[in-house]
Amino acid sequence: MSTRFLWIIWFVGTILVASAALARLYVGGDRTAFMPGETTGVHHQIEMSCETCHTSAPFASQKKIRKDINKTCNECHKDELKASDDSHSIKKFKNPRMAAYWEKIDARFCTSCHLEHQPEVTLAGLVTLPGDFCVACHSEGEQDVRVNRESHAGLGYETCATAGCHNYHDNRALYEDYLVKHANQPWLKDGAAHPGQAMARARTRPNPAEVELYLASVVAPEVGRDDGIEGHWAGSAHASADVGCASCHAPKSETFEEIQANWVESPDQSVCASCHRAQNKTFELGRHGMRSHPEIAKPRSAKKMLKRMGMKDPPEALLAAVETYLVDPAPAPLMSTSEARVALHPDAHGQDLTCNTCHTPHQVDITYAAVESCLSCHSDDHSTSFKDSPHFGLYEAELAGDLPPGAGVTCATCHMPKTESRGVITTSHNQNETLRPNEKMIRPTCLECHSLEFSIDALADPGLVANNFSGQPTRHIESIDWAVRRVDQPNQGANQ
Amino acid sequence: MSVKFGKIKAAFLSCAIAAGATAPAHAEMDYETVTDLLHLVMSSDRTVYTRMIVNRLAVQEGVIKASEHYMDDKALVLPAQMFRYGAEMVAEETDEFSYSLLSLWPINKQNAPTTPMEKEGLEYIAANPGENFYGEEELGGEMYFTAVYPDIAVAEACWVCHNEHKDTPRTDFEAGDVMGGVVIRIPMDS
DSSP: OOHHHHHHHHHHHHHHHHHHHHHHHHHTSOOGGGOOSOOOGGGGGTTTOGGGTOOSOTTOOHHHHHHHHHHHHHHHHHHHHHHTTOTTOGGGGOSGGGHHHHTTOOTTSGGGTOOSSOGGGOBGGGBOSOTTGGGGTSSSGGGOHHHHOGGGTTOOGGGTTTSSSOOSSOOTTTSHHHHHHTOSOOSBOTTOOOHHHHHHHTOOOOOHHHHHHHHHTOOOOGGGOOHHHHHHHHTSHHHHTTOOHHHHHSTTOOSHHHHHHHOOSSOOHHHHHTTOHHHHHHHHHSTTTGGGOTTSOOOOOHHHHHHHTTOSSOOHHHHHHHHHHOOOOOSOSSOBGGGOOSOBOGGGTTOBOSHHHHSOTTTOOHHIIIIIHHHHHBOSHHHHTGGGSHHHHHHHHHHTTSSOTTOSOOHHHHHSOEEEETTEEEEOOOGGGGSSSGGGGTTTTGGGTBOHHHHHHHHTOHHHHHTTSOSOOSSOOOHHHHHHHHHHSTTSSOOO | OOHHHHHHHHHHHHHHHHHOTTSOOOTTOOHHHHHHHHHHHHHHHHHHIIIIIIIIIIIISOSSOBOTTHHHHTOBOOHHHHHHHHHHHHHHHOSSOEEEEEOSSOSSGGGSOOSHHHHHHHHHHHHSTTOOEEEEEEETTEEEEEEEEEEEOOSHHHHHHHHHOTTOSOOOOOTTOEEEEEEEEEESOO
């Protein structure tokens, strides 16, 4: 065999093997090798679902790609940004009069400040600019804060967003007039209680006579009968709301025969979501349920990918082979504690996160979901300190009947606050709403019981956050003092 | 421009906008006419909101406040905010034109002029009451037709608030004064 022929075989073989490998990756194989760098925070849950964020057509312009990524950021973060009364919303920067600012930081695009896959330069909040980024726009001309605010004259720009004073997006609890309005208040209110929690916990439960009535009304096939489960259910809000066994285990079934035929031993999350829509929507936006969000790209289907490769009508055998050997491994439909990148107890691993992970399915005991569920997994300092904190002491007193409903503080009080609208209480299952920057927590939760000054100081004290607020803040943020002083002497500077 | 003629032009413009905000201006309509018509709609709506909502309810009848923190204070949106929110909504929908309400004496510093032409235009309309300013400028690598129209103190609510606000750089506004200007831009290359 001639050398030339061997070269041809080598060349063709290499091309074939490379094509097969690339086709495998494109059609449905594991694409981990393509990851340009680790993603930040909880984005790792969806990082292998590339099409969730990267929606632009191949070879699209840089501007088009950035616009498209804006859209995908908004799919998940839009509600949060809207609720935050965004201080630097994109629409404020679209007017061409802001062109000079586009040269500094182009605030029309999320990716100007938040670049993914750049772990080596990523700061808290997925910020990929240097920590003193405010200097770009607020250090000269009309926007020079050192001129506008006498109190700011000697401050470094690295302190703007790191000292409990300002956030780029959410300043609802930090704007000047709000600081002035909430100055000089006692650190703790008399008879403090969270109204949403109070309403939820004051809700009446079935009395013994009603429990008997509910137990007598149970309709379920033999396989689903269990005295213990039925006892728990009859004492729950589900029983008093006429949500029986079949409502979840055999939805839309009316006769006993239909219930028996359609009985599902372990109903999935969609059954809960069919009634608890608001909770489910926030769950899908939160850190536990984001993989269920409707805008997360689904695993690639073999038929669709083969069609993209030019096979309009692929043979069944090829489809079957692709589906057998090239199943898209990502994203898994549910987040598992095994994949968590926060501190968890060793025995908490291996659980998929659904409604039932935190809510015991028949008891529907909100006291369990409000504390014990969280602490059964999370093992960071803040979590493990909770039961030694004054907040938990109040909760124990409330459970013992020594304090009124809502006076106690649970994990859920702060991280999953309840809101009331037209008599309906909704628990937000999106922890991001109050998590970081932690000043987001001030208005929905802290201010129900504490002063603004105490809240700002406490949240700016990392040691106090770590020990779960056992004690008083060790540092004082002067923002309220400065704001009050400026209002007393209103001829200094001008408002933002 | 007579009031009647102005109304006819405004109606034509409304139809044009309804037909599609991204449609190019009519071939026979120059930039100046388009910005004049856009401004007519803007200033009419702005005057109606200021006089019939804010001045009537907040100043004359005193039944509700108008506040820049309207959500927290459960109050009316200020006329300047009403105008800005409309401009921002337009900016979300189209790049075919943009507008803003600016002043040489802004309470909110973000409404101070940011381009040399904005400053020139605002100074011109303040020095020449009743006149508009037109020009062309390059921003972000693109040429724009820029028109600046005087924004006049039409109701007590305007000058009272601006004269008394803690952050105002000017405290002697009176009825009929030019307090700022509406800047409208149309990209010339598209």
